Amino acid sequence: MAKASAVIKQSPEVISRAGPFGVVILAPRDLEPRLLEGSARLVWDLLSDWSTTQNIAESLAELFGADHGVVSRDVEMVINELIATEAVVVS
């Protein structure tokens, strides 16, 4: 599990396609493509630049006017999954 302050970004090795359906990604350790929709897609888009779980959670909580704690837990879950499949790289 990565620290909330760890600086992370989309791995350049990931291949992806985005569309009105969301985004499908195929990371080095993925056996099959993974569909990211809704807030998971937003997390992915925000990871096109170096960022932290903390910053992403803050941005999304502000965007949706949602509880920071709830958003943080969701974002952390998505990012941990992306790190496990090497879809994101840690600086």
Add this chain to the structure above:
Amino acid sequence: MTSLGSPDRFSNLNFVAGVGLREISEDEIRDLEGMSEVEWTQFHRELLLERLVPLAAYALEHGALTASEIQRTQINQDHSRSMSLALVLERRLLEVYSEMSLAGIDVRVLKGSAVARLDYPDPSWRAFGDVDLLVPADSFAGASEILTAAGARRRFPEVSKGFDSRFGKGACFTYADGLQVDLHRSIAEGPFGLTVDLSSLFNDVEEFEIGEVNLRTISRQYRFLHACFHAALGDVSPRLVALRDIAEMLLIKKVNFSDAVVTARAWRAEAVIARAISLAWQRIDLPPNDASAWANSYSPSGYEERALRAYTSENRSYATQVAAGVTAVPGITGKLAYMRALLLPSRQHISGRDSSYWARFRRGAAALRESRSSQ
């Protein structure tokens, strides 16, 4: 707004095939909701067959189509599935491309991924169903071995030893997981495939990137010519996506049409380009331009007419096309070698296509007769 609940479902598909090529007025917006259940099912099936789902998804997003929530969900799910397949195919492409490159084979990516990434505004606009690779004739056997060693199985054996690397278009390989790699020596079967200057395809290179890996493909002008060959000669009625490729490259990517015609002339294949453009303009219903005017007024030579017949006549077949190729093979020695290969194929090839040597001989002889009688 036009309701799509009309019997003219083909024009509805044609409309989708043209989305993004020109501005659409409010009167032209199409409504899918007006379709009956049966019409929607048919239209939906055709979208999949013609590989137009991505364009339908963008038409919905940009308001050129309107649809019920159920229809929209179905199209978006199909789009997501077709893009997932594209990713899986691109991973396989990276594996195969890297193995062939490591073996010293000068490989080029054709169609699918290269066209999606280089010729469309976004790769998610273009669906594809296999991996296509072009290799030099003298590397064909080596490239086939690499695919076989990786677990792929060749669908039809070689006609006879050495036929692939000298005369063939290529071979199709399938993996246990259902993925398919088409290995090409040329860009068409039969006469038009035999007059292509293959070395020029390798000399004019363009690169594109998948997951930080650089891959080589043929230049846009050759991609355009290949798209025309595929659309005009591949199937009697080409997929709309194949026609869209042609329109996309001409209208959006502004391929140098005059240069393409000069190359086609050198390949004795202007009729192929003319047929492809005419079909694209007719079926996608595009406004006339210089290219379509040239295509519609082009008068094929006697050779071109005879050669085209092998691809477009009702009784077209693999045998008819290769038999018609005799005229395009240069020199008496070459022609004899070609005919020998057709009439005396390998046992493996026969077991894949014909029941016996005798059946093969009769089919080959009939195809040669047919080809000669139409000359």
